[in-house]
């Protein structure tokens with residue numbers, strides 16, 4: 461089996477090659493389900509993750525993937541989007557509908573028909589655009605595992621603002637608000653962290669594909685502006701607060 465590197469990093473010393481050392485978990489305990497229909501890619505991902513110390517099972521279609529994921533026992537699921545039988549989005553949606561909160565990392569093709577924001581809307585925890593490196597994939601998985609499975613309430617609320625991730629509806633009081641997929645993903649992220657300051661860089665990393673050349677911090681500002689025009693402006697609120705030099709905070713009272 462794989463050797464577990466769990467030694468204490470040198471104090472104040474170099475960063476070790478493996479983030480895993482810091483998490484200090486037993487590698488044999490970490491099981492990842494990879495749902496990917498391209499068999500060569502699936503096999504390569506399996507080898508890559510196994511080399512990083514994960515225990516990996518494969519599924520090659522959405523239905524099998526959902527069945528295995530629902531069976532439990534996985535610490536994380538790596539999910540392709542375009543799958544035969546059932547799309548990765550549907551798999552993710554079904555998992556969350558069943559109140560299964562296993563961390564899901566979605567793999568999306570750059571030229572795919574879906575936007576990464578859609579994946580987050582449907583309950584995925586992170587995404588990676590193909591092609592990707594196994595080192596990056598492994599690092600993202602470790603980050604997800606450290607966070608653990610986070611239950612997602614059916615409807616997020618912040619003051620009289622509500623957001624339903626499954627129906628994708630947003631309301632301020634009784635008034636329905638129409639948002640684009642990106643605006644929705646941005647608001648959802650802010651709502652999940654309501655009351656806390658969220659750095660722009662974190663919004664960029666989670667709501668945008670940060671490897672995209674056009675995705676810089678300005679785009680976050682632009683979209684926060686769009687969001688304010690929809691959830692605050694018409695209601696004379698100031699819920700999306702700018703915290704100078706730090707980021708944004710969603711205030712429950714709407715300022």
Ligand code: CA
Nearest residue numbers: 497540542543
């Ligand atoms: Ca595919």
